[in-house]
Amino acid sequence: MEAIVEHLTECVVKANENKQALCIRGGGSKDFYGNPKGLHDSKLETGPYRGIVDYDPTELVVSVRAGTPLNELESLLSEHGQMLAFEPPGFNETATLGGCIASGLSGPRRAYNGAARDFVLGIKLLDGQGRILNFGGRVMKNVAGYDVSRLMTGAMGTLGVLLEVSLKVLPKPETERTLCFELPVEQALETMRRCAGQTLPVSATCHIDRRLYIRLSGIESAVDAAHVKLGGDEFGDNLSFWESIKNQTHPFFRDNKRLWRLSVKPTAPPFSITCEQAIEWGGALRWFAAAKDYDATAVRAQAEKAGGHATLFRGNDPSIPAFHPLQPALLKIHQRLKRQFDPVGIFNPRRLYPEF
């Protein structure tokens, strides 16, 4: 493993000398996501740097090398009755933990248990000058120095190469049950909000194809009581339904359309749009499966009005930036941070924003 780190470091040092851009790649499962990579960038493969470094179930902490397949980590945790509570989408078999943290994506449980960034405790980072740095650690609470670990989550590899990540894990719920309701979008949103305002063991919500799905997780008696309170039919295929939402294998996501992801204030009213939409996260996540010519500016304006932002998630197009443009003052801070972590600009240039 040491040799792999040496190799990665050497690549970074050389890239720096030659001002050669590097495309950091875990499993390549999210190649579709973000702005297209430069054609001539060389690949920096983190996949070989894999394996669990340390796992202590009673500490609720696992430290993992970035190239470790997400599947492998999740089955290990499952053997001990634990899980990654942010339910990261793998999209396919090749997804690595490093890619999953770098893209910062979270699954159906996000609105109820927290996002990827909420579970990151520490990282080992290879920075733009080829230095290996450690931030955070394996403890739950740590305010020594700035929170660089969380800063890396969702940075799409533009600030450095993640070598190792320490994550907080949680026990798996004793039982899970999904309820299904036949409801139009307005009522579905209303029901989602009502759930959020009470002590209910809800762990996921999704409105898709005019049906509202609510997943309950926890102690059996509490799930029973919540079921009585909410009513609705029990939906049989609990596991595979949420898998299909998380990994986007559900027919809604499947077709080769342009997919917009709108992250908005959960109470935002339903969008009046002509395309198909799906709603998750208690109303805070809205997916538009739009036709190719759907106007990007209009989508972004709608998202902003609803207190959020829009990402062109699939079907990317060189003329449309994948991520929502930043306010000038924020862009300035982003550019400066980028320069501090990666002075020559070798890591994933323009994958996140055209400006860096």
Added chain:
Amino acid sequence: MLSDFPTYSLSNHFKMRHANLVESFQSILPTESVLYETEDLKPYECDGLSAYRQLPMIAVLPGNEAEIIEILKICEAEKIPVVARGAGTGLSGGALPHADGVLLSLAKLNEILEIDPVACTARVQPGVRNLAISEAAEAYGLYYAPDPSSQIACTIGGNVAENSGGVHCLKYGLTVHNILKLRVLTIEGDVLEIGSEALDSPGFDLLALMSGSEGMLGIITEITVKLLPIPEAAQLVMAAFDDIEKAGAAVANIIRAGIVPAGLEMMDKMTIAAVEAFIHAGYDPDAAAIVLCESDGSNEAVAEEIEKIRGIMRESGAVRIDTARGEAERRRFWAGRKAAFPAAGRVSPDYYCMDGTIPRKHLAEVLRRIEDLSSEFGLRCMNVFHAGDGNLHPLILYDANRSGELEKAEAFGARILEICIEAGGSLTGEHGVGIEKLNQMCLQFGDAERDLFHAVKAAFDPDSLLNPGKAIPSLHRCAEFGAMHVHRGDEQFPDLPRF
């Protein structure tokens, strides 16, 4: 170390500059919002870590964001250091003034701007007290989860700047997990809108970077926090143990059983005695340690979880297990825990609160080493901690009026932090580095990491005007500290400070 902190004498040049500055501030602020006489500045000379004191050159008390912008403009133009202050309850000297700088009090910005009961959010000004948010949200059946023991006094702005936790953060997270959006002013005059009302935002996670940034990156002028529904039920188990190691094992056993309690706290014998004498919480006075374990959620979930917790306590060898009889007793059990610091203040003229974190499995060993150090230094130490997340608060008791005791307490504290770092933990879980733990930062991080921390600061504050000299030690300081540190083994009295 206390003696490291520079004090300045007033040169003529300084006096001139001082007078000019007072005038500039008076031109943009009401007269009573600009303080410069020694007696007016006194209340600002220290925060909760009162061993460190320093008068600021000037203190300003703006009433709104526009005034803060004007103040920052003047400071940026004149290159004057700015130290933000909330309620001044910080325990690491984060709000300690700069002798040659301006102290910026956010206390007057204390309005709750909006509560949205449907979205479950509150938009507040930075000077709002932590508890005031939950009090205002209660009418809607909601509350703000992070509950530092100082919550009646500390401000939400200070909470964000320290990433504060509380006894319920094992289940509900720290400040960073409970905020959605910030308005931040940079020293260059930009207004940053960080985060949003949605669950995520485009670009880098600056919300995380601001959390725990100790007033070094920007001035927080507005905060949108998440509110949670007040749990249908909450119940608390108090378990007494005749041996502190058994209590530590009980904590591990609860976690191993897959339970995430709403709170999981532990206190040692001396703390129990001090608390009992102070507020009569109803703890077992004969116990070597007690563990408080809370469950909250739906009625069914709580009933079942409490039974499980009682079973685990029994199996772990508890000598007494009480479930709170009713809400009043539950509150009293918690009140005892939350009063641990002031209780220390009643049994000793002074106390020094540490804040290390460790992996839970090293709890027993670290406690033993602290006990050894206690006899070595001849100072008593009370132990109270957020056991569930491995966050220790050893309270070192000393008397500042006895010559040499403060220095001994500091040296003792420094050793505790070093033990935490050796055990794979961190030198601060929630109180921040401030001015207090700069030396230990040299041990926890290498030159390259510290270099990057300085680089992060430079991205926000190129001239280092916001709270300069705090949180991240200079490379020079660490070089000096490192040299002293390795030599310590050879010295005659290796544990006495030599500054």
